[in-house]
Amino acid sequence: MTKQHDEENQGKRTKTAHGPAVREEKRRKWQVKQERQNHQNKRKRVEDHQDPVSSWCQENAGFATLVTEEDIDSIRNENKDGDQKGERSDRHEDLALHLAPFWDVQDLATDTANQVLTPTKTAANTKRLFIAEGTETVRILLQQQRQRLNSTSSAVELELAPIELKSIFVKPSVLLDEPVRLVTDVQAAMVDTISNGNAGVIKCNTMNDHQPKFHVLVGRSESVLSQVAGFPVKRGALACGVCPTDRTEAWLNDYISHKLSSSTDPLRILALDGICDTANLGSMIRTASVLGINVVVVSNNTCDVWYRRTIRVSMGHVFLVPVVRVQNLAIFLEKWKQTAVDRSLTSFAAVVQKDDDTVTLERMGSSSVPSAWCCVMGNEGNGISEKVIDVCTKRLRIDMTDGVDSLSVPIATGILLHGLREREKRD
Structure with missing residues (x-):
């Protein structure tokens, strides 16, 4: 019994002796992991700054926002924890409002899918919204914004206003790359535009009041759109608009x-x-x-x-x-x-x-x-x-x-x- 007791004490001493070394090794590994992560984040920020889509969003920050996986995780966590809402940044507050109509649209019932309230949520400003999918559908909505600017006829046929577009949510390739290149239609929806000559990326002249009435959300990847919508977004583009009330x-x-x-x-x-x-x-x-x-x-x-x-x-x-x-x-x-x-x-x-x-x-x-x-x-x-x-x-x-x-x-x-x-x- 004495020998067994001595062996147990020896085991405890050995374990105690190795405890600080184990903790030190864990701390060292954690620091290495943090340094690696910080390096990756820094490199990603540099790449993002050089990325055409990030540059375009920065140059047109008045109406365009780049949405990353981190943004989605942050907004989702903030929505789960009500105490954090008061600490939300202005950027995340605006982004959350613009993304609100696109959240989990597949889960909405047939008779309520398009009864989304505007961010003000007041009776006077309540609007019935719809969600549209597909690049060509979004292109039609964008082209109608230009029609709104150009329409001067008072003929009965043209008395109906174009469908009001609130926002579009697209992946980078749909916005900037051929053959879709929706940025061309975004450009056409404005009165004054210029080209910055950078890899063919269109830069809108945001130094005047001729900005679009809609917001452009650019998901960093197709996965970002899918995470928000709640289903795989294969067409690469979503849009939110206001159900018209003049077709009576x-x-x-x-x-x-x-x-x-x-x-x-x-x-x-x-x-x-x-x-x-x-x-x-x-x-x-x-x-x-x-x-x-x-x-x-x-x-x-x-x-x-x-x-x-x-x-x-x-x-x-x-x-x-x-x-x-x-x-x-x-x-x-x-x-x-x-x-x-x-x-x-x-x-x-x-x-x-x-x-x-x-x-x-x-x-x-x-x-x-x-x-x-x-x-x-x-x-x-x-x-x-x-x-x-x-x-x-x-x-x-x-x-x-x-x-x-x-x-x-x-x-x-x-x-x-x-x-x-x-x-x-x-x-």
Whole structure:
């Protein structure tokens, strides 16, 4: 027992004797690691200073911010710890506000995805925002900002303001590199610009008041965008804009009245009754825009035009063709069927039933479609409601091969719109 006790004491003495040496070795390793990290951070800061994207953001600091992984971690940690919010720097405070609409957008429900408040969060300044994805979608929004500067016409067609852009969130290659190079569109959205001649990087003249009304967030990498959005951002660009409030039924009535009474140009309308799939809605809006439709009218029970999936599938065409929601589609069509103007609006209800009162595109001759027409498409499962069918001028179907009785709504829309355009009356 005495021998065992002596061995235990010897072990304790040995352990105690080695304790300071172990702590010293740990301290030495920690210092080496810190020096290495400081060296890497210093080298990264030098590289960032020489990096074209960092230089561009610094030169245009009034409206552009470079967002790093460290920024995201810091903001996320500050949001978790309420006590640290009071110590947040001005830069992080501004950055957090600009990033707010982009945080975890995938987790938002369908009916709340675009009901984001402005940073003031006051009732008077509450705005309904949307999130758009994709480089070409963002390009369309940027180009509309230039349209806002150049638009001086008072014509009815141009009374709708361009979609208001709040911010864009892009990766460096999308902003500066070919073939996308969105910086060109950022430049075009300003009145005064100059080139700094540095590797072709555009420098905006921030010494005057002609800065864009939107903010440019540049993620250091694609990973930064994905961390904020909550899903892999493969398209390299996001945008936040304000859902327009001027595409009203009152504007639509004035627009149609003007077109029917004072113009001989074609008036083409696509009306959607009860479309409930956001991807279908986006595809139909894109098809309408491509085929020269002047305006898309949606029933009150059609899904949200400004939902993220709708905008994504439309490839930005939702910004190019006005989309107007009406309270009662049947009443709207009835009004323009009976209106006393120079031209009337002929409405075609797309149906699948075969009967004597239904015509097919194949049986419609050339120049048989009036210059003012509306094609009505119905719900994916139930078609057009009976009340809407009853007020339409004609019923129209696609003549399909025996054994096939239906098409997807977006494909059927493209066939009918193209067919009606081909058969318009020509002066």
